[in-house]
Amino acid sequence: MARIWPDASAPVGLLQAAADPVRWTVLARLAEGTACVCELQEHFPIAANLLSYHLRVLRDNGLVTTSRRGRWVDYSLAPDAWQRLRDALPGSLPEGP
Amino acid sequence: MARIWPDASAPVGLLQAAADPVRWTVLARLAEGTACVCELQEHFPIAANLLSYHLRVLRDNGLVTTSRRGRWVDYSLAPDAWQRLRDALPGSLPEGP
DNA sequence: TGATTGATTCAATCACGATTGAAGTATAAC
DNA sequence: GTTATACTTCAATCGTGATTGAATCAATCA
Numbered sequence: 271m272a273r274i275w276p277d278a279s280a281p282v283g284l285l286q287a288a289a290d291p292v293r294w295t296v297l298a299r300l301a302e303g304t305a306c307v308c309e310l311q312e313h314f315p316i317a318a319n320l321l322s323y324h325l326r327v328l329r330d331n332g333l334v335t336t337s338r339r340g341r342w343v344d345y346s347l348a349p350d351a352w353q354r355l356r357d358a359l360p361g362s363l364p365e366g367p
Numbered sequence: 368m369a370r371i372w373p374d375a376s377a378p379v380g381l382l383q384a385a386a387d388p389v390r391w392t393v394l395a396r397l398a399e400g401t402a403c404v405c406e407l408q409e410h411f412p413i414a415a416n417l418l419s420y421h422l423r424v425l426r427d428n429g430l431v432t433t434s435r436r437g438r439w440v441d442y443s444l445a446p447d448a449w450q451r452l453r454d455a456l457p458g459s460l461p462e463g464p
Numbered sequence: 465t466g467a468t469t470g471a472t473t474c475a476a477t478c479a480c481g482a483t484t485g486a487a488g489t490a491t492a493a494c
Numbered sequence: 495g496t497t498a499t500a501c502t503t504c505a506a507t508c509g510t511g512a513t514t515g516a517a518t519c520a521a522t523c524a
Contacts, residue, residue, distance in 0.1 A: 282387065282388050285385055286481095308500065311500095318502090319501085320483060320484075322501060341501085383511095415470080415471070416474095416514080416515085420513085422471095437470095437522070438520075438522060439470065439471085
């Protein structure tokens with residue numbers, strides 16, 4: 271796909287990261303403030319490793335950042351997450367100031 | 368998923384509709400103005416029925432509207448498409464005026 | 465009428481991401 | 495040291511959406 275529609279590759283990847291029920295809800299929760307995995311876990315009746323998988327997708331797309339605090343890992347929304355998602359919507363003007 | 372995270376179901380569905388290379392590019396093209404299927408077809412090296420499938424997904428999600436003009440079918444971006452996609456982003460405030 | 469073009473629908477296959485289970489880090493408590 | 499907790503990684507399975515091919519519908523033209 272990157273070969274054929276180079277313009278679409280990056281934004282589509284970002285949108286795909288957000289277009290999942292678990293990841294969408296995680297992002298919505300993090301929009302209200304930082305949370306450790308164990309707290310996120312309480313919101314999701316899914317296995318811990320599955321949640322970890324989804325968090326990894328968000329990390330790999332730069333939508334969230336992490337920091338370890340003792341035994342816990344805190345997840346925060348990346349500062350530009352909202353902006354980047356917004357710019358990734360089709361019809362949005364190409365990235366710029 | 369609708370059972371567990373009712374809030375996420377609708378917006379995630381919308382984002383999933385946009386989070387595909389073909390559909391994303393179609394939406395980006397339609398953002399610049401109406402186009403018939405045959406014109407869209409020129410932008411995509413894919414089978415006609417496959418393009419039709421993707422257009423159907425966009426239609427079912429109310430992101431595009433159609434009107435027949437002789438043998439051709441014109442596709443247009445739904446007036447509220449951009450707004451609805453924007454509101455579907457996680458962390459966006461709940462829908463309202 | 466029949467033929468042709470534009471577009472959609474149907475049924476079946478395929479590919480890839482989500483899910484599962486087990487094993488593996490890292491830090492803290494005992 | 496050992497145990498426990500929080501989280502991640504790995505390998506394998508499973509489902510579902512994207513893709514393919516054939517058939518079908520709709521409108522125009524000869």
